[in-house]
Amino acid sequence: MTDLLFILFVVLFFTLIWKLRQQSEHAKTLIEQHCVKLDLQLLSVSRSNFNFKLGPNFLQASFAFEFSSDNENSYQGKLYLSGLHRPRYELPVYRSFDSNDSF
Numbered sequence: 001m002t003d004l005l006f007i008l009f010v011v012l013f014f015t016l017i018w019k020l021r022q023q024s025e026h027a028k029t030l031i032e033q034h035c036v037k038l039d040l041q042l043l044s045v046s047r048s049n050f051n052f053k054l055g056p057n058f059l060q061a062s063f064a065f066e067f068s069s070d071n072e073n074s075y076q077g078k079l080y081l082s083g084l085h086r087p088r089y090e091l092p093v094y095r096s097f098d099s100n101d102s103f
Helices: 002-037
Strands: 041-052 059-068 075-082 086-092
Touching: 002 041, 002 059, 041 075, 059 086
Parallel strands: none
Antiparallel strands: 041 059, 059 075, 075 086
């Protein structure tokens, strides 16, 4: 009986690690797409924390990412994910780069 419980625990543990990795890769893709859409340079991405909730989207996580808009300053934004759905971005006010040729 204890062998069966141990095998179940190991399977659950590796499933959790697999889901965390899947969520991290999805978050990085979402952040890269968001930065391209806003014409920002992505510098780094990291998971800040995660939480367990009951339901189909049981992993809730937040990711911190650094970006630059003018190649001089860096800013830190956050992405909140519930499972692999409902991304919510929080970006600080950042300086936009204006071209001198626009006048």
